[in-house]
Amino acid sequence: MNEFDLIRRYFSRLTAGRPDVVLGVGDDAALLAPPPGELLAVAADTLVERVHFPAGADAAAVGHKALAVNLSDLAAMGARPAAVLLCLTLPRADEDWLAGFARGFGALAARFGVALVGGDTTRGPLAVGVQVIGYLPAGMALQRSGAQPGDLVCVSGTLGDAALALAGPPGCDAASADWLRARLDRPEPRVALGMALRGLATACIDVSDGLAADLGHLLEASGCGALVRARDLPLSPAYRACASVASLDGYRWALSGGDDYELCFTLPERRLAEVQAVCDRAGCACSPIGRVLARPGLYWEGPDGRERPLPAAGYDHFAAGGEGP
Amino acid sequence: MNEFDLIRRYFSRLTAGRPDVVLGVGDDAALLAPPPGELLAVAADTLVERVHFPAGADAAAVGHKALAVNLSDLAAMGARPAAVLLCLTLPRADEDWLAGFARGFGALAARFGVALVGGDTTRGPLAVGVQVIGYLPAGMALQRSGAQPGDLVCVSGTLGDAALALAGPPGCDAASADWLRARLDRPEPRVALGMALRGLATACIDVSDGLAADLGHLLEASGCGALVRARDLPLSPAYRACASVASLDGYRWALSGGDDYELCFTLPERRLAEVQAVCDRAGCACSPIGRVLARPGLYWEGPDGRERPLPAAGYDHFAAGGEGP
DSSP states (O other): OOHHHHHHHHHGGGGOOOTTEEEOBTBSSEEEOOOTTEEEEEEEEEEEBTTTBOTTOOHHHHHHHHHHHHHHHHHHHTOEEEEEEEEEEESSOOHHHHHHHHHHHHHHHHHTTOEEEEEEEEESSOEEEEEEEEEEETTOOOOGGGOOTTOEEEEESOSSHHHHHHHOOTTOOHHHHHHHHHHHHSOOOOHHHHHHTTTTOSEEEEESSOHHHHHHHHHHHHTOEEEEEGGGSOOOHHHHHHSOTTSGGGGHHHHHOOOOOEEEEEEOGGGHHHHHHHHHHHTSOEEEEEEEESSSEEEEEOTTSOEEEOOTTOHHHHIIIIIOO | OOHHHHHHHHHGGGGOOOTTEEEOBTBSSEEEOOOTTEEEEEEEEEEEBTTTBOTTOOHHHHHHHHHHHHHHHHHHHTOEEEEEEEEEEESSOOHHHHHHHHHHHHHHHHHHTOEEEEEEEEESSOEEEEEEEEEEETTOOOOGGGOOTTOEEEEESOSSHHHHHHHOOTTOOHHHHHHHHHHHHSOOOOHHHHHHTTTTOSEEEEESSOHHHHHHHHHHHHTOEEEEEGGGSOOOHHHHHHSOTTSGGGGHHHHHOOOOOEEEEEEOGGGHHHHHHHHHHHTSOEEEEEEEESSSEEEEEOTTSOEEEOOTTOHHHHIIIIIOO
16 A cells, blocks of 8 residues: 555545535645635644654654644634645655554544645655644634733643653652643644634733743734733642742743643733633633733743743743843 | 744745735734635645755745645636745755745745745754645636546646656757756746636646646546547657657656646637637647547557557556556
8 A cells, every 4th residue: 555545544534524625635726615704714833753743753642733733823813723734744654653643633633623625745754734724703813912001911721731741850750740741742722712712812822832932922912011920820730740839940841831732812801700701611721820011021920029021032041041040 | 143033034025915814924823814705725735855856956946836836736726826824844044045945935926916924934854835725716616527528638838848857868958958947946837827717627637746647637536538649749849859759758758757737627629719719818838638538547649649558657657567668
């Protein structure tokens, strides 16, 4: 069986019908009929072996994550995922790898009702390019640019788990280490939350490069600053088991670790109860972690109550620059 | 200047406004407002160094070709290009390379009025992933599946030039070799022709893997066969100067060479005059090269008048199989 047969075999079930997919895989382009009056949201992200995942990484986890990071971009806009294109670059036709990849990719696609409508397969160093297309009503997109001074800054879920898994701190019990690892390998795109935040959040971004970097992007786009408080950062029990937050250093993964794929968003304080209700309905916790400031810059208040600048480049950078604890 | 600054510098002029681009580069996803009532055509293709282009290839040519092969897919559907996402995987931030790439990519994007609306940049082995989005009226797509027995088979432009350039036959004069090389490096997507063939062609595909393979795909999708004639294959003067068509072997690049990015389409014979007129208006020649058959299989008639099977896998394969001249 050649590579094309393999791909047909493992991916054909992912191409099953949505009414808006007029023509799926198998022609020069796919044809979609978007819902009348809605906007398209389009994004693309590539995962490269040895950069985004280690050589020999579990194929199902790579399949899951390649789709999840793209769905997370749609979630951050408040868009409803519809279709996906998959560009696979593979060193060789490896049936086991493809079967695992398709399983991970396919389970997530099925869960969000996303149709695989196209892409290509290429021989070369292992890389996975994914492009997603979603829909959303005009005027309802969650952009980065709408934060207002006085707004609360919130994040979904917990922060720093994936980065902590990657760092592999010593003295982490096996159960906590496994839980953190699953957060790294199998991020959950916050699609339902993103859609529910339409009309509530004033700005939104997904946390892929770390809170400091991504909240920094949001603030830059909004022309504001913010202060976040260490004591309000949502940390998982596993995080607290594996990283001591007795010192400032224990917050580094939560502040600037990356790979969280949670949503960071801003809202007027008077909408907080509504937001908490939509978070509950979307099945994930949302935590207010700080406030938008009129003055530029991102600051954090440590558990010692002292306020420090938090450079967008992240904790490591600012530690090296002498601003660390 | 870091990689992100470089990319912003070289690509910002490609993101200039189209009225349907509600939000371009710089948020988690781009937002497009497709024309009411039209379908989206979406396609993605990746070019990998050492697979699709040699190490050290001219960056401007890589930029041109990465976009051109994707626009060619839209052309084959009869779609009007609108927006593009670019996923660049680069071993390092190389300003000269990026400047060249952006020049080649940008000139073609500007010529077709395509807006760069998103994508990403990744560290890794050099590869260029491009995703295109186009529009077309519902019911007007050129699919592969509509060919009817008795239809004429036509191709645009000339065949085999790129494959011949890659083969580098001895005894090719410098001017011809240069011309063939430009056909390999700078394919011209037949966008205007594809749009003009709406409602005229019964089926269409772009010739990327060679006439035999791609016409084979069209016939398979249509449940038909075809006979093409060697004497009617459109060959450029440079092709004739560099490959002797005195023997059957001289047709190999035109029959199965690949990288042509011409359109191969079928039409009822009574529409031929109309098609010739739209080809003239679209600025490229169209040549009838054979006819669709009710019986399955692809055949070609050599200059000797003898009919031979032409396997979709291409000339090399069939030559090795003992069916060659």
